Amino acid sequence: MLTRFRWMPAACLATALALSSCGGDSSEQDPAPSPETDGAAGASGGPDGGKDATISDSQGPDAADVTWPDSADAMLDAKWDAKDGSKDGPAPLDAGPCNPDPQTGSDGPRTVLVTHPFATESNQCGRRVRLLRLDVDGQLTDTGASLDVGDCPERVRFAPDGRLALVINNNSHDPQAGTQSVVALRNDAAGKVVMAAELKQLAGANPVDIAFSPDGKKAYVADYNIEGQGGVHVLDVTPGCTASYVKKIPVTTPKATQVLPGDSFAVVLGGKSPIDTVVIDLAKGSVVKEYDLFSDFVDSQTLSLSPDGKVLIVPNSSPFSSLADTVSTVAIDSSGAAPVPSLQATLSGVTEPTGVAFSPDGLRVVVSNFSGDKVSWLKLAAQGTLSVEGSIASVPLAGFLTMLQRGPNAGLVLVTSVTSVRMLRLTDTGMEDKGALSIGAGAEAITGDIAIEP
Template identity: 30%
Template sequence: MALLACAGETVLPVGQDAGSISDAQLPDSGSPDDAGVASDAGEDASVADSGAPDAGEVDAGDVDAGQADAGSNPACGFDQLGPADGPRVVLTSHPFTSDPQVPGTTIRSLSLAPDATLTDVGQRLDVGTRVARIAFVPRGDVALVLGEDGTLVSVRVSGPQDLAIIDQVTLPPAGYGDLTLLPDGQTVVVTGTNSTSGGGLSTVRLACDGHLTVDTALFFPLRLANGAALAPDGVTLWVAGGQALFDPQDLRDVRVLALQPGGGFVERGAFDIFTDYLSAENVALSPDGTTFMVPNGLDFSNEADELAVLTVSGETLVSAARLTGLTNLTQVLFAPDGATLLASRAESNRVAVLTPGALGWTVVGEIAGIGLATQMAMVTRGSLSGLTLVPSVDTNGMSNVARLAVDAPGTVRDLGQLDLGMGFEQIPEAIAITP
């Protein structure tokens, strides 16, 4: 088993200029009270002491206000992947501070080595918003950080110890929890949840220097838009949302959209999957695009904690199964093999493992002791393909990032965890790994 390490912390100089990144290369790369029923997921791991002082921070106010032209959006290589087996940068968010009344607005960088060693390099960056989701461009040198309030921040990532804010934009008033990066690496589709016309999909352009522009003309209105998943063709987008059990009513809760040549989307179909209210900030599409998973994490829904298994046929959906009893279901994530699905269960403090069999998709195991498991991030290529990182909190209040390895379809090993420290301000949530 690979060992985990925790390095000393480094402080970024305040006001560091993000500079130009057009020629950059791939870098070297809930409430905590509910964690009490979790067991220690990392008790078999050898972990160095993480009791370093709080990491240095960069003030989010140092942002270049310049804007890029969203009209041409010239290609600049963000879509080019780096080596499959090099070191990777991991970013995770901290939604709390030492004062429970003050939200956390920092992200923290970790280093993932080719042997699966995970190291805390002690670097934090204040992005000025409580983070809902993080994603990297394929090349890995820019991260897109989405705030719950609709603030989208671009961050230069020159290495695990070299982070800098480039730009930020503000999206329409809504609740935000998901973003999708299109294949060009420069177009970001962000879903905003709102019961009014403010809800829907925003298109944001990423310029070669990392600046952001909201293309307001391409806004696609969709009430109560939730999670989205892009099909392998890079054109078809499956979206949970649009359902409204109030006037004007619309019982259909899943949409299939098609990307237009000039940008923006048109609706190709709508489907009524759940009869009651649905909330799915995350949905998952299998690597071959044939299976679509929609979890319902809405506590007051009569269909809460249910996972809809849907078969995709062109632009239509066929209900294949409905899995029940997955309490506290938050995120679902396909492994690259397409035959393993991980499902995080926050207050149940575990990650369920599902695989298809003669009777369809079933739960074949669970990794317990992953406290408050919500978001997950997975390596999808190279020798670490299937390695999954899960932000977690142990029973004793120790925050950590758990490591899971998908060895074969339905077979998942717990590789132990990297401890991040005690206290509210150490609790991690959103997470992303350079591709």
């Protein structure tokens, strides 16, 4: 259940809604902490040029718009209510027609999807995925449209060609309700989004992450189960059409999955202690090898792979680990029969890193700092060494993020921030702040995950 909010004291949440720092840094540029592993400096660079992005609404969230339990204990202990937070009921399934044409060859307007895990009352499931639109000139607008996809939509990902998106519904406060599912949304070039399928085979599971294969024909859902009954669920994807359930690959407590180039292998963050990283053979549906790369527990809600497939970024936001508030680089050696991951370097002092994304040129990494209320950009140098180049401050509870990788707006970063979406853009010299789009008021407007059509 949007665990970032559940970990936060209610007083801190209320303060953050009023755009205070909540413990964050108010400086525009942060000094770069010293990485644990030294390495030669590498050249930095930004994405290709293009028009500067603008935003249509600069209004930020208002503390008076959201109500919270009176204590942190109330937030942690309250049983989640699976009551329908919508008035319209679930969206009907649309059997077709399918969308035959990939959209990645076009630099036209793009669909942006935002999940809303909460209903009007903060102890009830939200059911909505909101549709935003990014124009060619970089203007982000709220279309006013949303889809009822089921209880507690948390994560969302687009397929590589942009014609299909998958949404995780996860009522983790009341897993016995059996409302966990994966929903397939069909997206066309005009921005029309319909619900194509609801996969209920994950009922009672704990789905936490989605990863598509590079060819877009498979998707993998990490099912984090502390009793060891989880795994990585495999979905067949018909591009531009629908998705169907295939099977589960047994993996202990998987948290996040990254499919590697070639579609044959994936790296999974998870495993039975002391194992923390697993390589799986996707064709065979089995574990190739397990690794103990990290000295303590690692909790990553997102991973990011460099464009060349050689470096994996692993943030650790666990409050229970000696490696908390770190971002690590893991080298992927694909020269042999199976890929071999190895820990390269770890950068400390990155406050609660949540969302991560490589820049289009692979030289920098953008990281959202949830309780740090900011978004940082890091430089990747030799031997995987990371250093902080700077930060954009006053991004309240900076959550998940998505980055546009191509076209005139390449390097555009959208970050969830309470009841708004913050818009940033990497440049050759740093990062520009393009403002915030407010998308509502009240608990039901709190943003979860965000995805932009590739």
